[in-house]
Amino acid sequence: MAQKKILFLTGDYAEDYETMVPFQMLQMIGHVVHAVCPEKSAGDKIITAIHDFEGDQTYSEKRGHYFVLNASFADVQVASYDALMIAGGRAPEYLRLNPKVIEMVKHFATANKPIAAVCHGIQILTAADVVRGKRLTAYPAVGPEVTIAGGHFEAVNVYEAVTDGNLVTAPAWPAHPQWIAAFLKVLGTKIEL
Known part of the structure; x- marks a missing residue:
């Protein structure tokens, strides 16, 4: 398997599972994953939020875990990455206001590199104007x-993912098995059991 270098965009109050699970899973498979957040450096922490579906009209939110970033946002050279992954939760609503975040996303889309986004992470894609004509x-x-x-x-269904070319999206963390598997397929990652 060819190791890929993946830029993982997250931030304060990103959804806990949508940050922890993909980050750990992609590393477990052998990919290099750099988790970054604007205005933060390697070793800095973000706080996550736990979103749950408990029968209310919308998800509930509870404080999640601390997550330690392993790369510095200011040092990111997007051309050196093979793919982009975006966590969901509340972080995307403010991350999309950062011009460098938008510039980064446009690079991946223009270069036709794999992009995976989950839940509210898609708000960053819409703000970057990279979903036009795409199914997601x-x-x-x-x-x-x-x-x-x-x-x-x-x-x-909340357990499903949608792939259109290089773009892989999912509605929320219950779709992790399909979403991450679809992203690995787009990356060209083969796992032998």
Whole structure:
């Protein structure tokens, strides 16, 4: 398996599972994953949020774990990365306001490099104007943003993912098995059992 270098974008109050699980899983497989957040450096912490589906009209939110970043946002050279992964949660709503984040996302889209985003992480893609003409999914509340940004929103089961070319999206963390498997396929990662 060819090792890939993946840029992982997260931030304060990103969803806990949507940060921890993909970060650890991609490393376990042997990929290099650099977790970054604007205005933070390697060794800095973010605090995550736990979003759960408990039968209410929307998800509930609880304080999550601390997550230690392993790379510095200011040092990122996007051309050196093979792929981009974006965590969901509340972080994307403010991360998309950072011009360098938008510039980074546009690089990956223009270069046709693999991009994986989950839940509200798709808000960063819509802000970067990289979903036009693409089929994708997101947390249902983000669906109108996808449509306004010119994407084709697919309302799928919370356990499903949608792949369109180099773009792999999912509505929330229950889709991790399908979402991460689809991303690995786009990356060209083969796992032999």
